[in-house]
Amino acid sequence: MPVTSSRLPGFFKKSVEERRTTVCDLAGLNDEEREAVAAAGELSDEAADRIIENVIGTYSLPLGVATNFIIDGKHYVVPMALEEPSVVAAASNMAKRCHARGGFTSDCTPPVMIGQIQVCRLKIDAQVARNAILANKTKLIEMANSVDPILVKFGGGCRDVEARVLETDAGTMLIVHLLVDCRDAMGANAVNTMCETIGPEVGELCKGVVVLKIISNLAVHRLARVNGVFTAKELSTSGDEEEGRSIINGILDAYAFAKADPFRAATNNKGVMNAISPIAVATGQDWRAVEAGCHSYASYKHGRVAPFVAWSRNGDGDLVGYIEMPAPVGLIGGAARVHPCARACVKLLGVKTATELGTVLAAAGIAQNLGALRALATVGIQQGHMKLHAKNLAVQAGAASAEVDAVVARATASGRVTAASIKAALDAERSGLPVPPQ
CATH class of the missing domain: 1.10.8 (Helicase, Ruva Protein; domain 3)
Structure with missing residues (x-):
């Protein structure tokens, strides 16, 4: 059931057991799910042995919840699994300072992932090969969708085929992209299988040798876009708007530094991922794919190392944070369905779609970045x-x-x-x- 309120005053003062009871009651977790959370997220040896190879045991991380998140009018209590102090507190604190304007808002793209087919040693002109692929687009899409009729049944499947000529150290190549709507799956298995299925046909059309057939983690078509608006009064320590305006100036100065300097931007972005990755871990996502996508997308979009979150001031003098990030996450398959604690965390979070999960990651990234910048611009991070x-x-x-x-x-x-x-x-x-x- 959806969380009715993410505002939990005095939550940090409670014991671990009291906090666990509070959030489990709030999210309507059953006895099995409560036990999964209470058991430190541990897997049995048998369960762990089915997930990875050469298992010798399991490894625990603290599991906390960030409070105060309102996204598109819905309240969220956000699970985070990590070892670094201050992250959960900072995200909760900054999310609370986003309420005057209604909380975070999102505008996400459909859950489309890219599959790549690499064609080398072309025996025909590269542009002729490209045109052959585009001329047979309908056939290739039909072949790809024949692989996963269930995905198609639920509204997903291969949507388009693109082709581009790439000059490399190994010669001219043709790179074919499959654009696959993965719905509520992360999509790696479906996309990879589609690429492998149509690979021989692509090679025949191009008169070349097909080598790699694999998903790309630069998910430029699967983006979570989230805004957060923070008033000067909310950002102050005592409700003083003059102080709040001064803090906004400091935050914008810090953002300008990160925007101009790759050394600052890299550390700035690590702070953003301090919130995003722990949510991905807690909910059983491929957090390395999320990390890779976010870091590469910033460079892809700006042509350099650049901050994930953009900060500006609106006409009312409010501080506005905006993030646009790849969100290759899923609620179907993988650890999200296998790991009992990950399943419980997904239910606690209350997300119903992979796209919704992506908005939570993005909103948490804004909150965490704001927490760091606000501290840096005032008392210092330490x-x-x-x-x-x-x-x-x-x-x-x-x-x-x-x-x-x-x-x-x-x-x-x-x-x-x-x-x-x-x-x-x-x-x-x-x-x-x-x-x-x-």
Whole structure:
């Protein structure tokens, strides 16, 4: 059932069990799904052995939920599986600051993936070969669609065939593209099978040797497009619009830096993926395909390393974030259906289509980027990050479970959270020294 509200005040103050109960109740998870979440997402050896090869065990990551997301008028509690502190908190915080204008809005393209067929050592002119492919487009589409009648039945299938001449170090090649509407599947298996099926016919038409027959992860036809509008009042720390306008100026300065400098853009984009990839992991997606698509698309679109999220100011003085990213995700097949925790996360998220899942990834990317830019433009990235990282540092310093909170409190009271201050706080705690006033 859809989540009625993503606003969960005081959620971070609850225990793990209380949080789990809250979100499971909110999403209407059944006992089996609740158990899948509570069992740390672990697979049995038998289940793991069916997913990859040479299995020796399984590996757990923390599973958190980002709150406050409203996309196209619908509330979402967003599962994220990752190891980095501050990501879930920042995404939740920034999503909350997108409510005055109604939340995020999307405008996505159909779920079309590209399959590539490489034809080498042409015995006829490359343009003649290209024209032969285009002249037989209808036949090739019919051959491709004969492979997956179920996909066609549900409104998907091969939509078009393109061909382009490519000059390479190995000579002139003809590259044939199949454009396949994959509906709610990521589509790799269907696209690859279609390419392999029509490969011999393509080779005969071109009078060349067909080599590669494979999907492309540069999914330029399967794009999630999302906007977020943030008022100056929302972006301020205390509701002061003047402060908010100053923060907007800082964010736009930071964006201009990333837009002009590839070294900044690369790190900026890593921050965007801090939110996108953990959602893909939690919901059982091929997160490497998502990563590859996003990074390559930015360079493809701009001709250089460029920021994923574009920031501007509208006529009302609001900050506007816009992202356009490939969304090669699916709800059919793969780990999304095999992994019990991934299935539970998909239900918790409440998405009904692969396209909807893509909008959630994109909105989270905007929120996470805003969180980083806002921190960089004000207090700096480390203040919030190190505060949330403090518990990890305490454990690394040797603190027992019962000591961690007290050690973090001491270090925070000292005004600076570092490995050294945490170690000093642990020594002070064990020596019984009084906690310094903040």
